[in-house]
Amino acid sequence: MKFYVDAMFGNLSRFLRVLGYDCLLRSNTQNTDDYFCKVIEENRIIITRSRVLYNQARKRDIKAIFINKEGIVNILCELKRKININLTCDPNNSRCSDCNGLLVKTDKNLIKKEVNSGTFEHFEEFWKCKSCGKIYWEGAHWADIRRKIKQVKECVGNEN
Known part of the structure; x- marks a missing residue:
């Protein structure tokens, strides 16, 4: 699984990277159409706190997850429930928490x-x-x- 998360989820993006997931962080200024194109092109899942963005994505058949929880533990619990993310923490499989590099x-x-x-x-x-x-x-x-x-x-x- 590869993710593209809202700018408001910076902490989540870093945590997912440590867990080994390829995770991009959307900037607040990124055009929605460009964002959706990249998500589709790279087969990513959107994680958002915006109900509007979530609904727009679903209307275009883009995989999206709406999260309204606060705190990294609660957010990860929600992702575990919804898409069964792997919670194995191994630096040999982690990605750079800053840039998403290998x-x-x-x-x-x-x-x-x-x-x-x-x-x-x-x-x-x-x-x-x-x-x-x-x-x-x-x-x-x-x-x-x-x-x-x-x-x-x-x-x-x-x-x-």
């Missing part, structure tokens, strides 16, 4: 000058975005991501 595991010594010395010494595995060059490692933020995923699984699991 991440490649990289030799630690090749990025020594690109991270601070404490990070370099504390972590063994690093990934680099093929598009923007951002470096990733499993720091404290990964614990927070996994905690949120656990909350989503508990939320959805309690409904069955």
Whole structure:
């Protein structure tokens, strides 16, 4: 699954990318017709908080999901219910949270000058975005991501 989310869902786009999904973020200024053309051309699913945009997409037979929840855990619960998104968090399958580029595991010594010395010494595995060059490692933020995923699984699991 590939997604194209509204600008108001910036946090969601980053989270979906970490989960490995190809996810684009629509700008507030993007023309609706251009937006729909790109969605169709790239076989993406729209995620929106706009009832108007959702209805326009459905009238054109474009896959769209309307979300009116607040908070990343609630939004992910809704996506899990509606389209059964995969909640596996693995940096080997993640995408760049900034630009949506593919991440490649990289030799630690090749990025020594690109991270601070404490990070370099504390972590063994690093990934680099093929598009923007951002470096990733499993720091404290990964614990927070996994905690949120656990909350989503508990939320959805309690409904069955």
